[in-house]
Amino acid sequence: MISSKEEYKYYLKCDRKALRLENQKIFIPYVHSIYFYQKLMRKTEYYLNCRKDLLGKGYGLFLKLRYLRKSQKLGFSIGLNVFGPGLSLVHYGQIVVNENTVAGKNCRIHEGVTIGATNGKPEAPVIGDNVFIASGAKIIGNVKIADNVAVGANAVVVKDVLEPGITVGGVPAKKISDHGSKPNMIDACI
Numbered sequence: 038m039i040s041s042k043e044e045y046k047y048y049l050k051c052d053r054k055a056l057r058l059e060n061q062k063i064f065i066p067y068v069h070s071i072y073f074y075q076k077l078m079r080k081t082e083y084y085l086n087c088r089k090d091l092l093g094k095g096y097g098l099f100l101k102l103r104y105l106r107k108s109q110k111l112g113f114s115i116g117l118n119v120f121g122p123g124l125s126l127v128h129y130g131q132i133v134v135n136e137n138t139v140a141g142k143n144c145r146i147h148e149g150v151t152i153g154a155t156n157g158k159p160e161a162p163v164i165g166d167n168v169f170i171a172s173g174a175k176i177i178g179n180v181k182i183a184d185n186v187a188v189g190a191n192a193v194v195v196k197d198v199l200e201p202g203i204t205v206g207g208v209p210a211k212k213i214s215d216h217g218s219k220p221n222m223i224d225a226c227i
Contacts, residue, residue, distance in 0.1 A: 038086060038118045045083040049076060051122035051226040055143060071126050074111055077104050082117050120144055121166070123226040141166035141184070142226045145218075149173040162194075165201070169218035185217040 039045050052075050053059050064072060081104045084097035101117075108114060111129055116136025123143035126132065130148030134140075138152050138161040149172050154161045160179035168182055171190040176182065181197045188194060189206030198205050202217035 039079065039082045040086060042083070042087070045079060045087075047226075048079050048082075048122040051142070052076070052079065052124050054226075055123040055125035055145070055223055057223065070111060071129070074107050074113065075124060075126065077107055078115070078117065085117065121226075123223075125223070135161040137161035138164065140164040141168070143167045143222060143224065144170070145222055146170045147172040147174075147190075150175070152176045154178065167218050167222055167224075169221040185219060187214075187216070187218040187221060189213065 039048055053072070056072055058069070058072055077100065081097065081100040084093055084100055088094065088097060113126070113132045115132060115134040116138065119134055119136065119138045120140045121142035121144070125145040127145065128148040132146060132148065133151045133153060135153040137154060137159055141164060143166055144164060147170065150170050152162050155178045162176045162178070162180050162182065164182045165184035165186065167185045169187040171188060173191040174188045176188065176194040178195055180194055181199065182194065183199050183201040185202040186198055187204040188210065189204060192206045192210040193208045194205060194210040196209065198210070200212065202215070203212050204214035204216055205211060206213045
């Protein structure tokens with residue numbers, strides 16, 4: 038969770054690196070829509086978390102409305118203050134992340150992913166650092182995922198994945214490989 042202007046800048050730097058845009062000088066809105074979305078998400082988090090003055094609160098609410106509108110446009114439904122630095126949303130498309138989810142740094146997510154709670158309960162997944170979540174994967178309920186785990190395409194995770202550095206897949210998800218997320222990740226934040 039962003040708690041200072043320095044952290045805000047650090048999150049932006051890590052996100053840009055995770056999206057492979059660290060050397061990019063010019064950003065074009067329609068070409069780099071996901072980057073602009075993530076930048077708006079981080080700016081909204083900064084204002085809502087850090088700026089407690091009247092002007093800051095007002096601008097934070099304005100940014101939240103813009104964020105929600107941009108989310109609907111791109112097909113994302115992602116709660117604020119969920120992801121650590123180094124987030125990489127790879128493609129447009131339906132991505133749903135419960136607002137109570139806690140995800141570590143360097144999380145890479147493809148389209149069609151759902152990370153949520155069950156039956157309206159507030160408990161949501163806790164995801165470690167350097168986790169790769171492939172297309173169509175579902176992570177549901179009060180589950181924990183260890184660091185350096187790869188969740189395979191269309192996997193349904195409903196139980197804890199506590200062994201770091203593995204790949205899980207299937208319905209319900211189970212260990213399918215000792216190869217973790219490293220081949221699919223960019224170490225954006227050290």
